[in-house]
Amino acid sequence: MNFRIEKYLLKKADELAFITIKNDGDFKLEGYKIPNQGLDVPIKNEVLVKGIKENTAQEGINSMSIADAMIYIMGIDSNFKYNDEYKKFLDALEKNINLDIRAYMGYMSRKYFEIGESTDSLIYLKALISQYPDDIEGMYHYAIVCQELAQQYQKDSDNEGMNNFLLEALDKLERVIALDEGFALAYYHLGYHYYNQGQYIKAKVIWEEALNLGLDEDTVAEIQDNIGKMDFKVQYEEGYSLVFQGRSEEALEKLLPLEAEHSDWWNLLFMIGLAYKHMNEIEEAKSYFERILILKPHQVDTMVELGLCEAASYNLEKAIEHFSTAAKIKEDPEILCNLGMAYLNNGELDEAIYYVERAYELNPEDEITVACMRELDNYR
Known part of the structure; x- marks a missing residue:
C-alpha cells in the first residue's frame, strides 16, 4: 500500500532509541528466534527516560514496550529494514500473552487522538492498515485523521502538506467504499473532497449515494443543502464537459442560462466563448473573451483565445x-x-x-x- 504522507512522519523516528538484543542473551520470547546476529529493537525515548528517573530502566524494557515501539516505527516507515522481523516478533507475542495486536493499534490511535496528538494517532492507524489492509474501520479513521492533519498544515500555511494529506484521505476513502459499498460516512466525506476539487457532478453523485444509504437527520439536511447550493456548478461542469466533447450547441444550452446570475464568473464566460469559437461564431466568441479581460486583464488563456479568433478572421496584426x-x-x-x-x-x-x-x-x-x-x- 502506498502512502504519500510518509515523508511527513519520518521525523517521528527521532522519538525512538534502538538497543540490540543478542541471540544468546537473557531475552526470550516463546515462538520467536532472535537472528544469529542479534536484533536492533526500538524503544520510545519516553519509556527510557521514565525508567531512568524511576531507576527501573531495565525493567521498563519489556516485551510490551518493545512491541509498542515496533508498531510505532512500522507506522512511521513502511520500508524500515526490520519490519518483516518485527512482524514475526509481534505474531509470537500475540500468541504468548493473548494480545490482540490489531485491537491494540486501534486503542493507541484513539488514545492519542483524544489528547490531540493527531500525528501519533495516524502512525498507529497507518501501522494497522499496513498489516490489515482489509480493516475498513481502520482505513476510514485513517482518512479522517489525515483530514484533521490537513487542517493543521493549512493553518501553518503549508499548502503542499495540506494537499498531500487531503489526497491521502481521498485515496483511502475511495478504498473504503471499494471494500464496503454501504459505508455511508465515507461517501459523505468523499463528497467534500470532490467538491473542493471542482468535480461537482461527482460530488453530487456521491452525496446522493450517501443519502440513499442512510445517515442521521442533521447530516442528511447538510448534504441536501450542499446539493441545492451547487446545482449551478453541476450545470456548469456538464456544459464544460460538452464543450470538450465537441458538442458546443448542447453545451450552450447548459451554460447560457447561468449567465444572468453569474455574469462576472470568468470561467463561465470563457467556456461560452470557447463553445462559440468551436461553432465558428467568431464575433460572438470574441465578445465573451473581451468581457473576461475587463474582469481579469492578465488572464493569459483568454488572450490566447482572442488571438486565435483574430487569426481565424485574418486580423493578423491584432492576433x-x-x-x-x-x-x-x-x-x-x-x-x-x-x-x-x-x-x-x-x-x-x-x-x-x-x-x-x-x-x-x-x-x-x-x-x-x-x-x-x-x-x-x-x-x-
Whole structure:
C-alpha cells in the first residue's frame, strides 16, 4: 500500500532509541528466534527516560514496550529494514500473552487522538492498515485523521502538506467504499473532497449515494443543502464537459442560462466563448473573451483565445498583439508558436523564426513546436 504522507512522519523516528538484543542473551520470547546476529529493537525515548528517573530502566524494557515501539516505527516507515522481523516478533507475542495486536493499534490511535496528538494517532492507524489492509474501520479513521492533519498544515500555511494529506484521505476513502459499498460516512466525506476539487457532478453523485444509504437527520439536511447550493456548478461542469466533447450547441444550452446570475464568473464566460469559437461564431466568441479581460486583464488563456479568433478572421496584426501580450506574461512554447505562426502568416519571417526557435529552446519535445519548426523549414 502506498502512502504519500510518509515523508511527513519520518521525523517521528527521532522519538525512538534502538538497543540490540543478542541471540544468546537473557531475552526470550516463546515462538520467536532472535537472528544469529542479534536484533536492533526500538524503544520510545519516553519509556527510557521514565525508567531512568524511576531507576527501573531495565525493567521498563519489556516485551510490551518493545512491541509498542515496533508498531510505532512500522507506522512511521513502511520500508524500515526490520519490519518483516518485527512482524514475526509481534505474531509470537500475540500468541504468548493473548494480545490482540490489531485491537491494540486501534486503542493507541484513539488514545492519542483524544489528547490531540493527531500525528501519533495516524502512525498507529497507518501501522494497522499496513498489516490489515482489509480493516475498513481502520482505513476510514485513517482518512479522517489525515483530514484533521490537513487542517493543521493549512493553518501553518503549508499548502503542499495540506494537499498531500487531503489526497491521502481521498485515496483511502475511495478504498473504503471499494471494500464496503454501504459505508455511508465515507461517501459523505468523499463528497467534500470532490467538491473542493471542482468535480461537482461527482460530488453530487456521491452525496446522493450517501443519502440513499442512510445517515442521521442533521447530516442528511447538510448534504441536501450542499446539493441545492451547487446545482449551478453541476450545470456548469456538464456544459464544460460538452464543450470538450465537441458538442458546443448542447453545451450552450447548459451554460447560457447561468449567465444572468453569474455574469462576472470568468470561467463561465470563457467556456461560452470557447463553445462559440468551436461553432465558428467568431464575433460572438470574441465578445465573451473581451468581457473576461475587463474582469481579469492578465488572464493569459483568454488572450490566447482572442488571438486565435483574430487569426481565424485574418486580423493578423491584432492576433500578434494578443499573443505578444500573453507571451510577456507567460513564456510558454505554445503561446510562442502561435505568435511565430501569426508573424509567418503576416509575412514577417525573421520574427516567426525567432519566436518558434525560442519555443524549441524551452521544450524541444513539444509536438506543436516541432510541427512549427517543420513548417518554418519550408520558408528558410
